[in-house]
Amino acid sequence: MSGAGKSSGRSHADEAATRKRGRSLAALGYIKPQTYEELRAVLSSGTVHFPKRLRQVAIFMWQHPSDVALGTIAQVAAQAGVQPSTLVRFAQIFGYSGFSDFQGLFKEHVKGSWPEARGEPRAEVEPNAAMHFLRGMVGASQASLGRIETGFDVESFEKMVTLLAAAELIYVIGSKRAFPVTAYLSLTLSQQGVRNVLVDNVGSSALDQVGCIGGRDAVLAVSFSPYNSITPDLVAVAHERKARIVTITDSTFSPLIALSDSWLEVVESDFAGFRSLAASLAVGMALVQGVAAKRGA
Amino acid sequence: MSGAGKSSGRSHADEAATRKRGRSLAALGYIKPQTYEELRAVLSSGTVHFPKRLRQVAIFMWQHPSDVALGTIAQVAAQAGVQPSTLVRFAQIFGYSGFSDFQGLFKEHVKGSWPEARGEPRAEVEPNAAMHFLRGMVGASQASLGRIETGFDVESFEKMVTLLAAAELIYVIGSKRAFPVTAYLSLTLSQQGVRNVLVDNVGSSALDQVGCIGGRDAVLAVSFSPYNSITPDLVAVAHERKARIVTITDSTFSPLIALSDSWLEVVESDFAGFRSLAASLAVGMALVQGVAAKRGA
DNA sequence: AACACTTTCGAACACAATTTCCAATTTCCG
DNA sequence: CGGAAATTGGAAATTGTGTTCGAAAGTGTT
Missing domain, CATH: 3.40.50.10490 (Glucose-6-phosphate isomerase like protein; domain 1)
Known part of the structure; x- marks a missing residue:
């Protein structure tokens, strides 16, 4: 069901990428995160010290995973305030061959935690811009509050x-x-x-x-x-x-x-x-x- | 905040697309759905009768919105069992200039209803004084937020x-x-x-x-x-x-x-x-x- | 059964995207 | 303070994607 698109030689590309950049984390004993959760774990562990721009990227990815999953590299770069190439470098540090591979992590995660079978609960569509924003703001607040207790x-x-x-x-x-x-x-x-x-x-x-x-x-x-x-x-x-x-x-x-x-x-x-x-x-x-x-x- | 990437003349492209294919729904009195909810409404209304392949597309989009949002046109086409060009035609029938535009609808929707799905089945926490108060405070906040919309x-x-x-x-x-x-x-x-x-x-x-x-x-x-x-x-x-x-x-x-x-x-x-x-x-x-x-x- | 019309397919094209590379800059260390 | 190493920005090259188009297959009608 999940897009098998990318096909062939993943490991080949990875090895090549790893060999090229001497400073990949793989060379330092880290292994490539295979899932979004693993990535989060690595990012939050604090064991990796990034320079300014790469840290900026890490923070943005931490806080806006859905934007990373849904955008093009140019859009993500603009939102994070960095160059597209920085995103590619970031991905390569983690052992990926490029941004696209890396982005797959986020896509999988978003797809996975999406309620696929949504019935017909949303009857009323909000015709009012003000109410729509208010709802969004309330939603953001509730989401923030809901997150507190998990992992507090x-x-x-x-x-x-x-x-x-x-x-x-x-x-x-x-x-x-x-x-x-x-x-x-x-x-x-x-x-x-x-x-x-x-x-x-x-x-x-x-x-x-x-x-x-x-x-x-x-x-x-x-x-x-x-x-x-x-x-x-x-x-x-x-x-x-x-x-x-x-x-x-x-x-x-x-x-x-x-x-x-x-x-x-x-x-x-x-x-x-x-x-x-x-x-x-x-x-x-x-x-x-x-x-x-x-x-x- | 959402990627404004696609830039300029959206309406121009739309008009052109509409004029070209005489059989767009716009010509039949339908208007282009501007949101995912609207699209769902049109699809479920049953007022539109599609030929075989297009119906196939409609059903797939109904059932797998996140795949549509996250995949490339080739991946979506493969999963839905149709040709990529069929998806383009489908989008154009609704008045969009192509699949990319149309896909934006799904991306917006997925992004908009995001981080609410982050609640992991967290084990119940021990009855701790600090946690108890925190819960109470969170509860008070949520109660306040919940009251806003009623009678606003x-x-x-x-x-x-x-x-x-x-x-x-x-x-x-x-x-x-x-x-x-x-x-x-x-x-x-x-x-x-x-x-x-x-x-x-x-x-x-x-x-x-x-x-x-x-x-x-x-x-x-x-x-x-x-x-x-x-x-x-x-x-x-x-x-x-x-x-x-x-x-x-x-x-x-x-x-x-x-x-x-x-x-x-x-x-x-x-x-x-x-x-x-x-x-x-x-x-x-x-x-x-x-x-x-x-x-x- | 033949015609006109719609729908589908697949390849060629145009375009946008990602990646690579190198020069410029900054940071770190002696 | 100077030099080396690391980091960054940006343009060029490449790859992949979406779109278009004409031919072929299908469908319904006279």
């Missing part, structure tokens, strides 16, 4: 609670999209009687603020890709000053992870480019509640 | 979009719990190229800021109970200065309603006193998208 790292979470509860003062850091989350975190922490500083960079004083962090303080950082904001810099300073650092981020490629004592991955869906914050807020509230409970006890 | 006031929503789109400058006002929402609204508005001022009361300058509001400006206010913050005062000033005022609030008792030209009620659930913001954010994003779309048009 309870251990990391509890370590985060412990570290924050033990801290003398909690610095809450996040910019751009993450700022609404940190604002709410800071507010609820305060309402629970947990003293904290929201590093909002008003007056460009953020660096000076984190310059006051001490070894007994903790940083609660929230950061989403692209990681080009000021947040990593601030957290790096805090790290140098020996503070405990806990992070909520949206992929294992976040530069904050290396600096963090404990971190959680929270992936947010988007609809038409507008990203939900529902999951991050829910996790954040749980953190606040945990810290308040531990402090109170 | 589309008319008010569209009036809000119209007012905001017509405004010279948009002032975004909200404090306490509402502030994270306004922060995200302001950010996304800016990202969409819609100029706006986030009234954040840094330096206690909020009153002075709203003192600058003019009659051609609009205020987007977000306010939740208890209504004891500074927000009502600020909005009152804006109202005196003849600005248009639109409001997102959580009950009909909000003092802002009397001042507003249009308003929406968004009720957020809470869990153990921690309130969700998911619904407000979703509605807010829809507002931003609507305004950006209207401004762009």
